[in-house]
Amino acid sequence: MKAVRVHAFGQPPQVDEIEAPHPARGRTIVEMRAATVGHIDRTVWSGSFLQHPPLPYIPGVEAAGIVRSSERFAAGARVWMRGCGLGIRTDGTWCESIAAPDEAVEKLPDAMSMELGSAFFSPCTSAWVALHDVGRLQPGERLLVTGASGAVGSITVQLSLDMGARVYAVVRDAEQAARLPPAATAVFEDGLAGSSAVDVLVDTVGGALLAAALPRVAPGGRAVLVGYTGGHALSLDLPALLQRDVALLPLNMMRREAAGRAAVPELMRRLGDGRLRLDVTTFPLHEAGTALAWLAQRGHRGRAVLVPGT
Ligand SMILES: NC(=O)c1ccc[n+]([C@@H]2O[C@H](COP(=O)([O-])OP(=O)(O)OC[C@H]3O[C@@H](n4cnc5c(N)ncnc54)[C@H](OP(=O)(O)O)[C@@H]3O)[C@@H](O)[C@H]2O)c1
Structure with a gap:
């Protein structure tokens, strides 16, 4: 089977032909339909993360696919997966087939596409936990969100509007402002100093923009x-x-993985019925390097997802 592997940190990954996984106790064999390329994958790939699998390794911390064999799931079940060190301590998801630890695999509702099932967890649960568990945003409070056009930022804007907050969304230009939900107020970076005071800031950018937003x-x-x-x-x-x-x-x-997982059923309901929207851009598996570069480009939208067999 084909798998994308990193042979040297920071170097373009390559597609290798490797042995397909065998059924084993405690493992679910999943035929991959969508494997996310996220910032965490970029960080591990750069070699600068706290941990990494031994080289050469298969990146990818999240994915979705179809069960081929398992003690826990019926063959043919639609599933998503993350955790148990996938793509961080062990080989990850950028491949045609994986023997994932059973505990990393969860059922994917029929209403959710494979691409969304692969990509939703990090941006959606991060936004949810930032608002509910860490920022403790209350209905009617004023919220400022930086990087509002990004994956976490755009989900933060949508969730906080739903909570009844007054939302100020920091964007770089008119094109990003035009994509905001109508109920959010756009704040351009150079207008930050004169913008409204807020009760809560969710900063997804850091650096100079955080310094400007904090006051x-x-x-x-x-x-x-x-x-x-x-x-x-x-x-x-x-x-x-x-x-x-x-x-x-x-x-x-x-550290807050459990709080994120607890929010998944509600987040899936909202993604399934369209109340919550996350953009996903697909790339063939062999264009993993292009997807990694795309994610670092200014103006990209949402998440990149690798689709094997395209
Ligand atoms: N702490 C955690 O546990 C946790 C969890 C999830 C994510 N994260 C981190 O959160 C960050 C955002 O994630 P994401 O998925 O939302 O990323 P993303 O989709 O790439 O979005 C990044 C956003 O930040 C903006 N931006 C980037 N550099 C900027 C700069 N120098 N000045 C102003 N705006 C800038 C981007 O605008 P342009 O497109 O115009 O550049 C975009 O709106 C990432 O660093 C990610 O690693 C942390």
Whole structure:
């Protein structure tokens, strides 16, 4: 079978012909239909993550497909998978077929496409946990979201509007503003300084944009820190921060995996009936390198998904 493998960190992955997986106790053999390319895959591929599988390895932490053999699922069942170290400690999902640990595999509702089933978990559960568990957003509160055109940002905007929040979405240009839900207010980056005060900030960008957004949080407010593609460092005026009593709250979805999983049934309902929307762009399996580059490009939308057999 075909599998995408990384032979050297940061180098283009290549498609290799390898032995197909065999049935084994505690393993579910899944024929892959969609395998996500996300930021975590880029980080592991770069070699800079805390852990990585031994080289050469198959990347991919999330996917969806059809069960071919299992002690837990009927053959033909539609499933999604993540966890148990897939793509982080062991070979991952960028392949035609996988013997996944049973605990990593869950049923996928018929209403959800394979592409969405593969891609939804990280952006949707991160946004949910950022709002509910970490930021503790309340109906009627004001929320500022940076990187609002991104996967986590756009889901954060949709979920918070649904919670009855007043949502201010930071975008780079008019094209990104035009894609926001009508109930959200667009805030251009250069207009941030004059924008409304908010109760909660969800920052998915970091760096200079976080520094500019932080003063918009009203005294007693909360700032949820999600990502740092815009910069790793933040310089703080401590007296100002203490006087304004703003809580800086990191989101760590590895530690909050259980809260994310608990939200999955509700998130799947909303994705299935169209209340929640996540853009997905598909690439053939052999274009994994292109998908990795696409994810790092300015202006990409949502998630990249590799589709074997195309
Ligand atoms: N803490 C956690 O547990 C956790 C969980 C999930 C994700 N994350 C992290 O959260 C971040 C966002 O994830 P995502 O899936 O939403 O990524 P994404 O889909 O690539 O979106 C990134 C967003 O940030 C914007 N952006 C990037 N660099 C920027 C800059 N220098 N200035 C202004 N805007 C900038 C992008 O706008 P353009 O398209 O215009 O560049 C886009 O709107 C990633 O770093 C990811 O690793 C963390």
